[in-house]
Amino acid sequence: MKPNPGRRRRVDPGELKDLTDHLGLVTHLGLTMVAAIGIGFAIGYYLDRWTGHRGLWKAVFIPVGALSGFWTVYRIVMETGERSERRRGGHNDNTSDSR
Numbered sequence: 001m002k003p004n005p006g007r008r009r010r011v012d013p014g015e016l017k018d019l020t021d022h023l024g025l026v027t028h029l030g031l032t033m034v035a036a037i038g039i040g041f042a043i044g045y046y047l048d049r050w051t052g053h054r055g056l057w058k059a060v061f062i063p064v065g066a067l068s069g070f071w072t073v074y075r076i077v078m079e080t081g082e083r084s085e086r087r088r089g090g091h092n093d094n095t096s097d098s099r
Contacts, residue, residue, distance in 0.1 A: 025080060043061045
């Protein structure tokens with residue numbers, strides 16, 4: 001039987017939830033990076049205006065903002081991975097020594 005190109009495929013609700021979760025995570029990570037770099041730029045811009053320098057403080061604070069953004073994104077990704085492992089039952093945080 002030939003597939004009908006006009007017919008839509010049924011989407012599994014679990015598959016759709018995974019897709020929206022991943023889209024939300026990617027959006028969150030992107031906005032986190034943009035915000036961190038933007039804050040670094042703003043701090044550098046106003047320090048340059050205040051001190052009379054031409055780009056010195058921007059050159060300092062834009063990389064600081066980028067590093068801060070990378071660090072925050074790393075933490076978010078690691079926490080998300082740990083949460084998904086716990087949901088699947090692969091990780092137990094309640095490990096205690098029996099003495």
